[in-house]
Amino acid sequence: MATSNRLYGSLAGLCIRAAVPCAILVGGWVGYSKLSVQEEDAPISVVEKRILRTRVVELEVTDYPVLIKTQGIVQSHNQVTLTAEIAGIVTKVSPSFETGAYFKAGEVLVEIDPRNYETALSIAESQWLSAKSALKIAKLNEERKLRLILSNAVPRAEVEEASATREQAEANADLAATQVEQAKLDLQRTKVLAPFDGRVEAKSIGLGQMANPNSPLGVVFAVEFTEVRLPISGYQLPYLTLPEFADDPPVDVVLRDAINDASSASWHANIVRTEGVLDENSRDLFAIARIEDPFGRETGRAPLRVGQPVVASIEGEVLRDVVVLPRAAVRQLNKIVLVKPEDQTLLPITVDSIWSDSEHVIVKSSAIPEGMWLATTAMVYAPEGTKVDIIPEASATSSLADSTSKDAEASIPQ
Template identity: 60%
Template sequence: MTTNSSKPRYLAGLLLRLAIPCGILAAGWFGFQLLAEKVERPSRPEPRKVLLRSRVEEIEVVDYPVVVKTHAVVQPHNQVTLTSQVSGTVASINASFEVGAYFNKGDVLVEIDPSDYQTALSVSESELEVAKSELKLAKLVEERKLRLVESNAVSQGEVETASASREQAEANVALAETQVEQARLNLGRTKIVAPFDGRVMSKLIGIGQLAGTNTPLGEVFAIDYVEVRLPISGEQREFLELPEFADDAPIAVQLQDGIRQANDSIWNGRIVRTEGVLDADSRDLFAIARIEDPFGRTSGTKPLRIGQPVIASIEGTLLRDVIALPRAAVRQLDQIVLVNQENQTLLPLMVEPLWSDAEKVIVPSKSVPKGMWLATTPMVFTPKGAKIEIIPPANPTITIAESTSLETDESVTN
């Protein structure tokens, strides 16, 4: 009896133990099936196709005048150091002998005390008078001896002695005249005279100071014209006809302020000669430009000062049948992008510039195919044959920055 009643309980417990794992497995399978169902997602929109965009310019064949630009510094053509040829105390200084002051040729700039030299001149003139008197007496004695020798009153030796005395007196007169002339020169040298029209660069002496022979008194420079030493590179020389000989025609040059370029003052000059030696470091050839009346004393122009940096513009060769490309549209000086006028497709092109400056790159007209526009908007990617959208030149709402942004978006989408 006991055995028969325990058997159902055993089976029920066994089934219960089996049902729990099976329930767990069934729940897991149901959850897997539920999660494994495909989730419907909205379809992604097609990527928006954006065309390359650029502004374009007409390509024109022109004759382009080359203008060579170079930098230099204004310098005087004649700068000298005034020195004293005699020694003495500085007695007076002209008011024009101050730094920056103007003076004229012949002005007495500095005067040394002339007292000693006036005395020396008086002494030498007195010695000259004595020598002349001795010469007069010697001539009288010689003449008298010559008359007496005819009557044998004196010997021939006395006549020769009188003649020798006369010759000695003549030599003494000549020496005395030379000493007078030297004394006059020394007296005149007490006045230091301006050798040309000019200005004072530096003053090295003062009143009461003792000046010795060859003592520097100051530096002065001429103002009739100034010179500018212009470096010309080998590439620039190909487009210039610089004067080589004295009878060669000068070349016109314009100078502008190299410190403050907003200054609209222009100084006109002429390249009058070139140096015969290339610079050892740069291999540049230096051309010498001359500017008349640099301080505007007669012309009324603004002064062109010594030591002032300038930018020189020299008109060179006229290049015929060329294309002047905007420098901003040329990458790395030899790469441009063209646009076919018929189908608006891109054509990247390598060019060989004849000349380039800050604004233009000049190329031969035959190097650019006909029927093309020049793309002027910077583009990151310019595949050959790619379709391009032309930005209307009259549309002010689209800027270069916006077009570049669109090009960047397109490259990311692709």
């Protein structure tokens, strides 16, 4: 019995040891069978050739009026700081001397206590009367001495002394008269008058405050007209004729609000002079434009306030026999794509502009072959001689600036 059990155990161990290699062989065969099957190749996609499509515009030779745009800030042409010329307490401030208020030339804006100066004037006038009386006595005494010397009744020394006394009395009378004028002037200076028709920018003194000579009372500016400094670049100068002398004709300018683009307000101005020197940083020449009645007090138009940023449009020279290109159709500053009408093939060329602005690029008519169309759709791939489809005008619902490369689908030969 024991022998049978040992035999049975040996056979079981032998079977287990034989099963492991068999399992490995079976697994290898199954894996080989799976990997040795050739997979079918994926179908190769065929690249569909697509034709370039573009919008076009006809090019015409025309005359183009140059419109120069620049910017500036409205400035007062005459701004002064009012100061007191004498000392005293401020006893009155005009309602016209408030920030933003208008005033007329000669209007009393500030009054200083005049009592001290009225007293000084009375004293000066009394001294002048006394000096005039002394002069009158001195003249009478001199005349009497001159008559007596004719009869040798008095010595010549007394005559000379009388003449000297008269001269001294005349000098005293002149001094007293000058003191009267000074006292009158000081009394007048107790009233601060408006130097011109203007407006108050800032007030720096109030009722009851002490004013001293040269102490500021406020800042005012004239409202008859204002001015704008407009920078003109060296590129723009050849297309403008600016006034250099007083008798040169002014140049018309239209100003618009530079803050609110939606505003329809505009103001007419005239360039009346230039500053005569180039700005040392930008090398621009500043032209001075004048705006009459800027606050609309006489015309009733919208006010153009000091400090207002404005955009200026200036009419320049007229360019003759040129071609006007939409700026959106010009690539890399000087490259355009033309379309030959006869076979609708592309002709990319390089052009030199003689003028450009935010909307147009102007070239000489000789730079464009006659009868060509201009491609206005952005095309990344536009080789010469490529045939294109023209997008009809009816489908061109978007502007030139909204054209995208979606309209230009190029196929590159494989």
